[in-house]
Amino acid sequence: MGRSSKDKRDVYYRLAKEEGWRARSAFKLLQIDDEFHLFGDHVSKVVDLCAAPGSWSQVLAKKIYFARPETERHQAKIVAVDLQAMAPLPGIIQMQGDITQLSTAQKIVAHFEGDQADLVVCDGAPDVTGLHDIDEYIQAQLLLAALNITTHVLKTGGTFVAKIFRGRDVTLLTDQLRLFFPEVTIAKPKASRNSSIEAFVVCRNYEPPPGYVPTMINPLLDHTYTDFNQLTGPNRFIVPFIACGDLSAYDSDASYALDEDYQYHPPTEAPINPPYQTALARSGRSESEHVAKIAADLEQTQLTES
Incomplete structure (x- = not known):
């Protein structure tokens, strides 16, 4: 999945x-x-x-x-x-x-x-x-x-x-x-x-x-x-x-357009310890610090390649 x-x-x-x-x-x-x-x-x-x-x-x-x-x-x-x-x-x-x-x-x-x-x-x-x-x-x-x-x-x-x-x-x-x-x-x-x-x-x-x-x-x-x-x-x-499968059922391989009045429904059972949050906890950084580090690493990589 x-x-x-x-x-x-x-x-x-x-x-x-x-x-x-x-x-x-x-x-x-x-x-x-x-x-x-x-x-x-x-x-x-x-x-x-x-x-x-x-x-x-x-x-x-x-x-x-x-x-x-x-x-x-x-x-x-x-x-x-x-x-x-x-x-x-x-x-x-x-x-x-x-x-x-x-x-x-x-x-x-x-x-x-x-x-x-x-x-x-x-x-x-x-x-x-x-x-x-x-x-x-x-x-x-x-x-x-x-x-x-x-x-x-x-x-x-x-x-x-x-x-x-x-x-x-x-x-x-x-x-x-x-x-x-x-x-x-x-x-x-x-x-x-x-x-x-x-x-x-x-x-x-x-x-x-x-x-x-x-x-x-x-x-x-x-x-x-x-x-x-x-x-x-x-x-x-x-x-x-x-x-x-019922004749009105969805086909798994088909694509369906969302209705205009479609409303998002959050999952009934929210994920437990999402991998992203777990990675942040292990690194000891906040999300903003993590994003800043990724940007710095990317900039350093570009300078090295140039």
């Missing part, structure tokens, strides 16, 4: 700041919900994997926890899991843990008092390198790790939503998901840029294979085959693709 000025002008970036969402990705989950109706009355126990900084947890709290009467909110339990610490959110049970560890799955189920989740979501993604093959491979492993822990905590008939990179070997991933979910769809919200290979896989009606025992020991991905495009017939599934 801090890479270039295009991100700063993005309509969803501005809306997220004004409405108090921790990241623009909140709109992706909202648009997926508009299309697939994830948050029905039957959904009361939810797990948010790779939750930091917490925008999806905010959506879950709004749609599941705060949507209930105050006397019934204790029935809703939302567990947010991430390796990093996250600022507290009302209605969210936060947990630091590794989603590849069995102990993490056991702690999640313990929060549900032995019950299992109705919905598991995961917006996790690696720090992209720009090397697409590597990025797609790491994302695939992260998705399978999320699926692995989901088999421990999701109840039969539940729903799983996760980020996926639509790369060359995406067929293998969707085939793995179809082993556990009879209904698999790839969704592309309008809040997700067209230039990005990012999409979201929506898996519904969880039904593990007969006799399957969840385990964290063996990976679900089998590397026996290398060219998955050779699969034909029933062994190669064509996964439906849906571009989701």
Whole structure:
């Protein structure tokens, strides 16, 4: 989000700041919900994997926890899991843990008092390198790790939503998901840029294979085959693709003129210790002194070059 000025002008970036969402990705989950109706009355126990900084947890709290009467909110339990610490959110049970560890799955189920989740979501993604093959491979492993822990905590008939990179070997991933979910769809919200290979896989009606025992020991991905495009017939599934988002929604890649009566709204959650202020504090100078030093350094540089 801090890479270039295009991100700063993005309509969803501005809306997220004004409405108090921790990241623009909140709109992706909202648009997926508009299309697939994830948050029905039957959904009361939810797990948010790779939750930091917490925008999806905010959506879950709004749609599941705060949507209930105050006397019934204790029935809703939302567990947010991430390796990093996250600022507290009302209605969210936060947990630091590794989603590849069995102990993490056991702690999640313990929060549900032995019950299992109705919905598991995961917006996790690696720090992209720009090397697409590597990025797609790491994302695939992260998705399978999320699926692995989901088999421990999701109840039969539940729903799983996760980020996926639509790369060359995406067929293998969707085939793995179809082993556990009879209904698999790839969704592309309008809040997700067209230039990005990012999409979201929506898996519904969880039904593990007969006799399957969840385990964290063996990976679900089998590397026996290398060219998955050779699969034909029933062994190669064509996964439906849906571009989701309300017809009146903004397009992430489009530019929109501000209305004449537009008024600036400051962020609901102001930044904590802005980097510029932190740099000033460390230097021990006031802002005017800092600007004067920059001007002096620039003048000295120009004299040296001349």
